[in-house]
Amino acid sequence: MSVEEKQRAENGRSYDVVVVGGGAAGLSGALMLGRARRSVLVVDAGRPRNAPAAASHNYLSRDGVPPGELLAEGRAEVARYGGEVVEGEVVAAEAVGEGRFRVALGDGTAVGARRLLVASGMVDELPGIPGLAERWGRDVLHCPYCHGYEVRDQAIGVLSTGPMAVRQALLWRQWSDDVRLFLHTGPEPSDEEYEQLAARGIAVVDGEVTGLEVAGRGEDGDDRISGVELAGGTVVPCRALVIAARFDVRAKVVESLGLEMAETVMGDGAVLGSYVAARPGGATGVPGVWVAGNVADPMATVSGAAAMGVRAAGEINFDLVEEETRRAVRERRVAV
Template sequence: MDKDAMDDMFDVVIVGGGAAGLAGALTLTRARRSVLVIDSGSPRNAPAAHMHGYLGQDGESPAALLAGGRAEVARYGGEIRPGTAIAADRLPDGGFLVRCGDGSTVRAGALLVATGLVDELPAVPGLAARWGRDVLHCPYCHGWEVRDQPIAVLADGPVAVHQAQLWRQWSERTTLLAHTLRLTDGDRELLAALGVRVVEGEVTGLTVQDDRLTGVSLADGAVEGCRALVVAPRFTARSGVLSSLGLPTAALERDGHVIGTCVASDPATGATALPGVWVAGNVTAPLEKVAGAAAQGVRAAVAVNTYLIEAEGRRAVEAYRAGGA
C-alpha cells in the first residue's frame, strides 16, 4: 500500500478481499459509496484448484472468481489495495482509522471485516502440503470428485465419527483411521453397522506417487491405501483488526466440543457489538461455503449502507436546524 496515501477517507473500508469482502464491495460501490478493499492476498481456499456448489460458478477456480470480483468492483469505482490491515481505532466522530502493516492509514465511516480464518491442520508430516488437493475436510466441496474411491478419515478429534458417516455418502469405501482417538463401544458398533472399517494405529505420514495421494503410513510400518484423506482442522478466526477494537473471539462449538473460534455477530446483518463494524464470511461463520460467504457480504453491505444513510440523515437535520436558528 502506498505510504503517501495517508489518511485517505472512504465511506467504507473492507478488510479482506475474498468472496465475502468483494461481494460486499460490489454491493456498496453500486450504491455509489466510496469503498476501499484492503486485500492481503491470502484467501483460505487458495490451495484448491476448483470450488463447487456456487450456482453458475461450479468448477471455477477460486483465483478466477476473485479476479472477476475485483474487476467488477473496480468497474463501479471501488478501490482495491494490496496490504494487511493490522489494527483499527475508533475516532471521536464515530468513524474509524485503519492502520496497515506498512505504516499507512486510512479513514472510514464504517468497517466491514471479512478476513476469514486459518485452518489449523493435524500435525502429520506431509499433510499440509496436500491440503485442499487430496487432504480434505468438506464433502460438499470435494466429495463428488472422490466419489467411490477409497477415502480415509483421520480420527484426531471429536467429529471424526460424524465425518466417517458423512463421507460414506460419497463412497462406501470409507475407512476410519483410529489414530489418536479413543473410540467408544457405541462408535464402533455404529461404524460396523454402516460398513465403515476401523484401522488401529497412529498415522505417521502420507504416501504419494506421481503427485497423487496413495495412502497413509502407520506407526507399525503398515500402509493403508486411500485416494483422499479427510481431516478436521481447527478453525481459527483472523480477528486481529476486530480484537484491536475490543471485539473478542468466541468459542465455536459443535456437539458440545470446541472446534475453533469466531467473532460473534447478528446472523441476519453481520453487525458486531460495536456500532459501525460488520463482519461477513468465515471470520464469523467458519462453516460457511463460498456462496454463503458471498451472500453474507451482500447482506452486511446493505446494513452498512443503511447505517450510513441514517447517520447522514441525522447530520442533515442538525445542519438544517442550525441554519434555521
C-alpha cells in the same frame, strides 16, 4: 515523492467503508456498496483460505471455477463501480470519534473510514503429520460438500483427532462405500458408534498415522495420495484423507478493535475453533463494525460467505443513510 510525502498523502485518504479482506465475503460486500455509490477500499492480504483448492463449488452458475479466477473477476467488478482494491494487510483499526475509524496498514500508511466490514477469514491449523500440509485442499480434505463429489467412489480415509471423527466418517460415506476411520490420536468410539460404523460398512483402523504415501511424478499435478502409513510401517490404501482442522480468525485487526470472540462448538461439545460474535446481519458489539464470511461463520462456503457480505453491506449502507439523515435534519433546523 519522498516516502514521507507518500505516507502523508496516503494518510489523508478516507472512505465511506473500508473492507478488510478480499475474499468472496469482502468483495461481494464491496460490490454492493459500490453500486450504492459508496466510496469503498478493499485491503486484501492475498491469502484466501481456499487458495490450495483447484476449484470452488456450490456457487450457482460458477461451480468449478478456480478460486483465483473467481476473486480476479470479483476485483474487476468492484473496480467497475469505483471501488478500490489494494494488496496489503490491515494491522490495526481504532475508533477516532463517532462514526470515524483510523485503519493502519502494514506498509505504515493509514486511511480513514466511516464504517468497517471485516472479512479477513480464518486460518486452518492442521494435524502435524509429515506431508499433510502440502496436500491440503488437493487430496487432504475437510468439507464433503466442497470436495466430496471429486473423490466419489474412491478409497477415503478419515483421520480421527477428536470426538467428531465418527460423525465425519458417517457423513463421507455418502460419497463412497470405501471409507476407513483411522483412530490415530482420537478417542475410542463408543459401542453405539462402533455399531453405526459397522452398519455402514466403515472399517476402523487402529494405530497412529505417521505419514502419507504418494504416487505420481507431480510434474503436472498428477501426484496423488495412494496410502496412509501407520506407526508400525503398514500402508493402508487410500486416495483421499479427511481431517478435522482447527480454525481461528486472522486476529490482528480483530484484536485491535476489541471484537467479542466465541468458540465454534459442535453438538457433541467438540471445540473446533473461534469466530467473531455478531448479530445475524453481521453487526458486532462495536458500533460501526460489521463482519462477514468465515470470520463470522467458520462453516460458510464460498456462496454462503458471499451472501453474508451482501447482507452486511446492505446494513452498512442503511446505517450510513440514517447518519446522513440525522445530520441533514440538524443542519435544516439550524438554517431555519
